[in-house]
Amino acid sequence: AQTVTQSQPEMSVQEAETVTLSCTYDTSESNYYLFWYKQPPSRQMILVIRQEAYKQQNATENRFSVNFQKAAKSFSLKISDSQLGDTAMYFCAFMIAGSARQLTFGSGTQLTVLP
Amino acid sequence: AAGVIQSPRHLIKEKRETATLKCYPIPRHDTVYWYQQGPGQDPQFLISFYEKMQSDKGSIPDRFSAQQFSDYHSELNMSSLELGDSALYFCASSLVLAGVGGSGNEQFFGPGTRLTVL
Numbered sequence: 001a002q003t004v005t006q007s008q009p010e011m012s013v014q015e016a017e018t019v020t021l022s023c024t025y026d027t028s029e030s031n032y033y034l035f036w037y038k039q040p041p042s043r044q045m046i047l048v049i050r051q052e053a054y055k056q057q058n059a060t061e062n063r064f065s066v067n068f069q070k071a072a073k074s075f076s077l078k079i080s081d082s083q084l085g086d087t088a089m090y091f092c093a094f095m096i097a098g099s100a101r102q103l104t105f106g107s108g109t110q111l112t113v114l115p
Numbered sequence: 116a117a118g119v120i121q122s123p124r125h126l127i128k129e130k131r132e133t134a135t136l137k138c139y140p141i142p143r144h145d146t147v148y149w150y151q152q153g154p155g156q157d158p159q160f161l162i163s164f165y166e167k168m169q170s171d172k173g174s175i176p177d178r179f180s181a182q183q184f185s186d187y188h189s190e191l192n193m194s195s196l197e198l199g200d201s202a203l204y205f206c207a208s209s210l211v212l213a214g215v216g217g218s219g220n221e222q223f224f225g226p227g228t229r230l231t232v233l
Contacts, residue, residue, distance in 0.1 A: 037224075043203055045158070045224035091157055099211045100146045100170035102160035103222060 006106035021077045023092030031097035040088040119225035136191040140208030147189040150205040
């Protein structure tokens with residue numbers, strides 16, 4: 001079974017600053033995907049960024065980037081130039097590669113961007 | 116762009132009643148997933164369907180059943196509702212691509228159905 005751990009229940013950051021959210025996972029699989037989802041107060045689940053485990057290059061999406069350390073089973077999310085709209089719950093998620101596989105989520109980190 | 120549609124958005128039921136949640140995936144998506152998110156919890160996987168066949172099964176109670184129809188929409192049927200079933204129920208859809216080089220079976224989530232059991 002796969003497990004995903006987010007050890008930071010809450011974090012805050014000043015607007016325009018940079019913040020890093022941590023995530024570790026445990027699996028015996030070799031082919032898998034990692035995701036960060038954002039859930040704002042509307043409760044909509046929004047995909048922020050995706051990383052394929054076979055890729056060594058860290059994924060980036062505009063102000064969002066990850067630090068993927070496969071050997072350490074670590075997958076952190078860095079948000080640069082934080083904006084008020086980034087305030088949300090952030091979930092790290094794991095999925096085994098293959099057809100129609102389930103997402104396993106971490107417990108989430110509530111990020112608050114302060115003006 | 117079209118998104119995943121869920122109906123109803125809100126539902127209030129009494130204990131022991133039944134409820135049916137509907138999900139309409141993004142056009143041309145062939146896979147549907149159901150997740151349950153309790154208050155203050157992370158989403159928990161319930162069940163998935165690929166090409167109208169059950170694909171994966173998680174912590175779905177025996178009181179719940181689901182299916183995917185010929186038009187790819189899916190319904191989650193919940194019977195003998197309990198107070199603990201009060202949650203946000205998400206449907207997600209994806210287009211399954213073979214091989215490691217695919218899009219990662221990225222799942223797109225609907226807005227959720229908030230079920231309250233009184």
